[in-house]
Amino acid sequence: xxxxxxxVLCEWLRHTAAATPDAPAIVEENRVTSFRxxxxxxxxxxxxxxxxxxxxxxxxxxxxxxxxxxxxxIFASLLAGAIYVPIHPTxxxxxxxxxxxxxxxxxxxxxxxxxxxxxxxxxGASIAWQTALTSTALTAEDSLPRVDAGDPALIxxxxxSTGRPKGVVLSHRAVSAFVRWSARExxxxxxxxxxxxxxxxxxxxxxxxxxxxxxxATCVLVPGHIVWMPRxxxxxxxxxxxxxxxxxxxxxxxxxxxxxxxEHGYPGLRLILFAGEVFPGPNVARLQAAIPQAVFAxxxxxxxxxxxxxYRVLRDFDGSEPLPIGRPCPYATVTMEASSxxxxxxxxxxxxxxxxxxxxxxxxFVTLEGTRYYRTGDRVSLAPDGNYFFLxxxxxxxxxxxxxxxxxxxxxxxLRQEDILEAAAVAAEDGQMGTVITAFVRARSAGAVxxxxxxxxxxxxxxxxxxxxxxxxxxxxxxxxxxKTDYMALGRIVTELNQGLNHGDQERGDQERGxxxxxx
Amino acid sequence: xxxxxxxxxxxxxxYIADNFLLGAQRATLEDAMPLITGxxxxxxxxxxxxDFLESRFEVEFMPREIDVHSLDTVERxxxxxxxxxxxxxxxxxxxxxxxxx
Numbered sequence: 001x002x003x004x005x006x007x008v009l010c011e012w013l014r015h016t017a018a019a020t021p022d023a024p025a026i027v028e029e030n031r032v033t034s035f036r037x038x039x040x041x042x043x044x045x046x047x048x049x050x051x052x053x054x055x056x057x058x059x060x061x062x063x064x065x066x067x068x069x070x071x072x073x074i075f076a077s078l079l080a081g082a083i084y085v086p087i088h089p090t091x092x093x094x095x096x097x098x099x100x101x102x103x104x105x106x107x108x109x110x111x112x113x114x115x116x117x118x119x120x121x122x123x124g125a126s127i128a129w130q131t132a133l134t135s136t137a138l139t140a141e142d143s144l145p146r147v148d149a150g151d152p153a154l155i156x157x158x159x160x161s162t163g164r165p166k167g168v169v170l171s172h173r174a175v176s177a178f179v180r181w182s183a184r185e186x187x188x189x190x191x192x193x194x195x196x197x198x199x200x201x202x203x204x205x206x207x208x209x210x211x212x213x214x215x216x217a218t219c220v221l222v223p224g225h226i227v228w229m230p231r232x233x234x235x236x237x238x239x240x241x242x243x244x245x246x247x248x249x250x251x252x253x254x255x256x257x258x259x260x261x262x263e264h265g266y267p268g269l270r271l272i273l274f275a276g277e278v279f280p281g282p283n284v285a286r287l288q289a290a291i292p293q294a295v296f297a298x299x300x301x302x303x304x305x306x307x308x309x310x311y312r313v314l315r316d317f318d319g320s321e322p323l324p325i326g327r328p329c330p331y332a333t334v335t336m337e338a339s340s341x342x343x344x345x346x347x348x349x350x351x352x353x354x355x356x357x358x359x360x361x362x363x364x365f366v367t368l369e370g371t372r373y374y375r376t377g378d379r380v381s382l383a384p385d386g387n388y389f390f391l392x393x394x395x396x397x398x399x400x401x402x403x404x405x406x407x408x409x410x411x412x413x414x415l416r417q418e419d420i421l422e423a424a425a426v427a428a429e430d431g432q433m434g435t436v437i438t439a440f441v442r443a444r445s446a447g448a449v450x451x452x453x454x455x456x457x458x459x460x461x462x463x464x465x466x467x468x469x470x471x472x473x474x475x476x477x478x479x480x481x482x483x484k485t486d487y488m489a490l491g492r493i494v495t496e497l498n499q500g501l502n503h504g505d506q507e508r509g510d511q512e513r514g515x516x517x518x519x520x
Numbered sequence: 521x522x523x524x525x526x527x528x529x530x531x532x533x534x535y536i537a538d539n540f541l542l543g544a545q546r547a548t549l550e551d552a553m554p555l556i557t558g559x560x561x562x563x564x565x566x567x568x569x570x571d572f573l574e575s576r577f578e579v580e581f582m583p584r585e586i587d588v589h590s591l592d593t594v595e596r597x598x599x600x601x602x603x604x605x606x607x608x609x610x611x612x613x614x615x616x617x618x619x620x621x
Contacts, residue, residue: 232583459559
């Protein structure tokens with residue numbers, strides 16, 4: 001099948017639906033949707049959007065888990081010339097509403113119940129979830145707007161250090177750059193069955209959805225409830241005959257730790273891609289030994305640029321050295337700022353900017369010798385062989401289980417509780433648990449806020465993946481000489497607390513731990 | 521394995537207090553307090569909780585049973601474990617019957 005020329009993502013689906021109409025596009029448990037069905041459903045829904053007055057570049061918020069309906073909604077939005085904004089339905093109500101308002105969504109599609117519900121935010125009217133394509137609608141397909149590759153296709157909302165999630169705007173062309181490259185480099189074809197357990201709000205999920213549309217591969221949806229349950233997940237990978245896998249390392253590490261990975265063969269699994277966080281070398285080596293026939297590659301890049309560097313793991317990698325993040329992808333321009341060691345990334349996959357935040361967009365970019373770069377905030381080193389290595393962050397952003405979290409956003413959330421006067425969050429690495437986040441708070445008075453209340457407050461404003469593991473009450477938050485929060489000192493308290501817990505100290509119940517710490 | 525009345529709840533409270541509340545609060549964890557929707561346990565914590573329940577009470581969970589609704593309070597957890605223990609008992613009895621035949 002010749003590759004479609006256009007970089008407009010929904011044109012890929014049109015092209016593939018014409019070339020291989022009966023091939024399976026999406027598998028969701030027992031439901032199989034062919035390319036013809038997927039295209040017709042998406043086109044029918046797009047026409048409804050247009051009939052309803054949706055204009056080019058209107059935002060359509062998809063408050064949906066990663067389901068067939070959600071993928072239909074994505075292509076419907078794109079065919080209508082609109083921008084899709086994925087929002088995870090497990091986010092707290094307050095955050096969902098704030099995000100829908102921030103992007104000024106024209107339509108909201110809620111997919112938690114069946115059938116999905118579409119609401120027009122301007123008029124409050126409901127639109128029926130109607131994906132049957134009538135014969136009159138087929139001819140009316142001409143009424144769909146012309147979409148350009150430079151038009152924005154999606155907005156991904158990610159953790160914002162000031163306490164509000166910020167929207168990364170990505171054009172059709174930006175997504176196309178990554179997907180086309182990955183299709184070529186990893187030879188994705190119509191017989192591939194791709195699984196990517198990342199929710200729609202993460203850039204990783206552009207891989208499976210759009211490689212499906214571009215290459216005619218099958219997108220196999222991973223049931224949301226087993227993503228973090230290694231024993232069921234390993235079984236799923238085997239039984240669903242997955243050939244290409246793309247996820248954060250934590251999910252793969254979970255399957256390794258669970259120990260049953262090596263009990264079975266995964267003969268069809270030929271490609272394992274991972275991104276989003278550091279994958280410890282020994283784990284990579286063990287995984288490679290467990291699935292010896294697969295190609296392993298480390299992909300690297302923030303949401304703002306999608307993948308910009310990559311590294312194919314060598315066959316004889318023994319895990320004794322850290323894994324490089326590799327060399328630039330052909331569509332990316334990458335350089336390292338000499339003074340800070342910061343990775344700067346430009347090229348075709350670069351975001352258009354942050355939604356509605358001109359100031360932050362301006363600060364995010366730097367232009368060097370005529371090339372526009374995004375400041376990644378990642379500190380890297382460059383090896384003589386041209387491979388980059390990730391060293392750490394220049395700011396307070398952390399990764400936990402591959403999720404990107406601004407510690408400042410957790411602090412801002414806690415401070416919205418009126419009896420919390422100060423809040424400081426720190427992250428520490430724990431061998432077993434991975435990244436553990438502890439939030440320290442100073443309350444108005446002893447007993448003004450209980451631990452359970454503080455946790456419940458966080459759950460009302462932060463998405464589940466951003467919740468602190470522990471909240472510790474202090475009488476005073478340690479300060480440095482300039483009156484700034486002493487995060488190093490807080491890190492030491494975390495170490496002490498962990499040591500205490502490891503010595504069976506938890507039997508002490510409600511007693512205070514140390515002179516400063518109040519636990520309620 | 522014989523499980524005494526109240527034992528499931530107290531074991532679950534202790535586990536939650538030790539793992540999610542830094543050892544505090546065991547006494548005040550009420551039966552109907554929302555654990556997952558209330559932000560005390562996150563989704564990964566939920567998987568840890570299931571591992572604990574499986575090993576402590578020698579039961580097995582199916583993927584569909586591991587959801588926010590059935591594990592959100594101490595009360596519901598107890599109910600689920602009781603059900604599992606009861607069905608296991610029935611299963612064992614049936615197994616014995618087969619052996620006799």
